[in-house]
Amino acid sequence: MPTILIIGANRGLGLEFARQYADDGWRVVASVRDVKQAADLKKTGVELHACDVTDFRQINTLAQALNGIMLDILLINAGVCPDFGGLADLKRDSFMNAMAVNALAPLQLAKVFLHHMTGPKIIAAISSKMGSMAENSSGGSFAYRASKAALNMGFKSLSMAPETKGMITVLLSPGWVRTDMGGPTAPLDADSSIAGMRTVIAGLTPEDNGRFLHYDGTEIEW
Numbered sequence: 001m002p003t004i005l006i007i008g009a010n011r012g013l014g015l016e017f018a019r020q021y022a023d024d025g026w027r028v029v030a031s032v033r034d035v036k037q038a039a040d041l042k043k044t045g046v047e048l049h050a051c052d053v054t055d056f057r058q059i060n061t062l063a064q065a066l067n068g069i070m071l072d073i074l075l076i077n078a079g080v081c082p083d084f085g086g087l088a089d090l091k092r093d094s095f096m097n098a099m100a101v102n103a104l105a106p107l108q109l110a111k112v113f114l115h116h117m118t119g120p121k122i123i124a125a126i127s128s129k130m131g132s133m134a135e136n137s138s139g140g141s142f143a144y145r146a147s148k149a150a151l152n153m154g155f156k157s158l159s160m161a162p163e164t165k166g167m168i169t170v171l172l173s174p175g176w177v178r179t180d181m182g183g184p185t186a187p188l189d190a191d192s193s194i195a196g197m198r199t200v201i202a203g204l205t206p207e208d209n210g211r212f213l214h215y216d217g218t219e220i221e222w
């Protein structure tokens with residue numbers, strides 16, 4: 001039975017990833033920031049752990065709790081979007097938290113969980129088209145865009161790091177999806193977005209290492 005670790009799975013896209021992989025017969029290990037807030041995830045029957053990704057001690061504790069479990073996929077989904085507006089929304093604390101959650105934590109998680117992976121295994125982080133320079137035609141969302149662009153650069157380097165040799169490191173964009181973050185007017189439902197990303201993940205080959213892919217499998221310009 002293949003094993004996936006999903007980071008940030010109590011609601012939205014992470015919850016739907018957990019549901020679909022569990023329904024498909026995978027061993028799903030999932031982390032949430034607050035286990036008490038994970039009632040929907042508990043219903044899926046997946047293995048549940050606590051981890052606030054801004055706290056490196058909690059990341060290390062999670063890795064220790066999973067000692068001996070080898071992962072086929074490390075999927076880093078946790079993310080925050082503090083600002084859909086313009087410069088008026090720019091605040092130091094929320095900018096730094098977006099950087100910590102969206103850009104720094106995925107690298108630290110990859111660093112720690114590399115020890116749970118050997119061979120052509122997959123390290124995937126959920127990014128966003130809003131982190132693409134080429135796709136930025138409307139500006140705004142300074143913290144979110146900057147943090148996802150930093151994630152993209154970090155994971156591009158991770159894909160070339162000697163420690164990930166033989167693995168497949170990718171960035172995935174889910175599209176604009178109806179979740180707490182995406183809002184009720186987003187065109188995509190979580191079911192379709194996750195089904196699309198799961199198809200992309202299932203089709204990954206070593207040639208895809210370091211790519212930035214949309215949920216429909218098309219490549220996104222950096």
Ligand SMILES: NC(=O)c1ccc[n+]([C@@H]2O[C@H](COP(=O)([O-])OP(=O)(O)OC[C@H]3O[C@@H](n4cnc5c(N)ncnc54)[C@H](OP(=O)(O)O)[C@@H]3O)[C@@H](O)[C@H]2O)c1
Pocket residue numbers: 007008009010011012013014032033034037051052053054077078079080081101126127128129173174175176177178179180181182183186
């Ligand atoms: N929805 C979209 O349209 C869209 C588009 C592009 C990219 N994305 C990306 O897709 C991913 C999932 O988004 P979503 O739409 O499902 O958002 P969401 O409904 O707001 O869920 C965000 C998830 O991230 C978790 N999280 C936030 N801060 C965390 C922390 N410090 N430690 C651990 N977990 C933390 C949340 O946990 P809590 O419940 O504890 O806060 C929650 O599970 C994010 O990376 C987002 O940037 C979404």
